[in-house]
Amino acid sequence: MCGIVGIISSKRAPLGRYMIKMLASLQHRGEDSAGVAMYWDKKYAKRDEFIIRMLTKDVIGSAGKISTAIANSGGNIRKIRLHPIEGYSFDRYVVKISEENLESLSEEVRNTRVSEVLSIGRWMEIVKDTGWVKNLDSKFNVSDWVSTHGIGHVRFSTESEVDLLHAHPFQSFGYPDMAVVENGQITNYYKVRRKLEKRGHKFYTENDAELIVHYVADLLEEGNSLEEALSKSVYDLDGPFTYIISTATEVGVVRDKLGLRPGVIL
Structure with missing residues (x-):
């Protein structure tokens, strides 16, 4: 239900x-x-820029790992807005990247083991919360x-x-x-x-x-x-x-x- x-x-x-x-x-x-x-x-919106929402653990070095993951997938970070919540951060990135590399970006971020991509869109943005x-x-x-x-x-x-x-x-x-x-x-x-x-x-x-x-x-x-x-x-x-x-x-x-x-x- x-x-x-x-x-x-x-x-x-x-x-x-x-x-x-x-x-x-x-x-x-x-x-x-x-x-x-x-x-x-x-x-x-710009055709080659995407709004990406990530859920990231509040641990030392997580920001650097995410930046590396984005770069490895061919992305270029344009803006970052941090949004800390209990033990995590639901951060908003604007990334310049080709559309064919979006799945690769998601996998690269997941492989950091400190973050997960929850939303990718040129015009769309997803936010969620428990409760x-x-x-x-x-x-x-x-x-x-x-x-x-x-x-x-x-x-x-x-x-x-x-x-x-x-x-x-x-x-x-x-x-x-x-x-x-x-x-x-x-x-x-x-x-x-x-x-x-x-x-x-x-x-x-x-x-x-x-x-x-x-x-x-x-x-x-x-x-x-x-x-x-x-x-x-x-x-x-x-x-x-x-x-x-x-x-x-x-x-x-x-x-x-x-x-x-x-x-x-x-």
């Missing part, structure tokens, strides 16, 4: 405020973690964010761990600016995952939402439209589920064939 929300506007608007209000109204559906993926106005929605807002000031669209999640964990790595939203690092939040369960998870892994997709958790975002990314890379990919997911993914997906320009919602996890569009 989780709560998921999505919102989109025809222009930049104070959507962070509405996102927090919507998530707070669904707080009863999950108190383990909360997270949002929000999108900035595309005209302010209540109000904690997320107080740490990241989401209510003040002005954006064009976004998705959010409150989590009640039924299977995987309760930490920031397993909190929603999820994304596929090889396909930036796309994120997923989900409520439900994919019962043919391992069957679909094995197929995607054979096609080169890398998994960092056993969370269903991560499977969905890789699945959709794979179809988009084959030339499908978002609508086509979402339609196929209804037949390829089994179980009771509803998910919301966002890209740089669109927000979509999908529910399972039986409608066991309802979704409301206003």
Whole structure:
């Protein structure tokens, strides 16, 4: 049992405020973690620069290891904003790097054993926190964010761990600016995952939402439209589920064939 929300506007608007209000109204559906993926106005972004959010252990030498990892993947750090939280730092980097090197960057950072990449996007930024929605807002000031669209999640964990790595939203690092939040369960998870892994997709958790975002990314890379990919997911993914997906320009919602996890569009 989780709560998921999505919102989109025809222009930049104070959507962070509405996102927090919507998530707070669904707080009863999950108190383990909360997270949002929000999108900035595309005209302010540069094609070769990416906003990267990393969760880093508060240990001596971690910053140097991350800088080396970014350089090893062909990246050039342009800006850093540190954001310390209990025992960790949820830091925001702006990195100049080619898109084909993003997965390599994620792997290089992971291999440092002091940090994990949680978000990569030209226009998208993901923030997460364990606990209540109000904690997320107080740490990241989401209510003040002005954006064009976004998705959010409150989590009640039924299977995987309760930490920031397993909190929603999820994304596929090889396909930036796309994120997923989900409520439900994919019962043919391992069957679909094995197929995607054979096609080169890398998994960092056993969370269903991560499977969905890789699945959709794979179809988009084959030339499908978002609508086509979402339609196929209804037949390829089994179980009771509803998910919301966002890209740089669109927000979509999908529910399972039986409608066991309802979704409301206003």
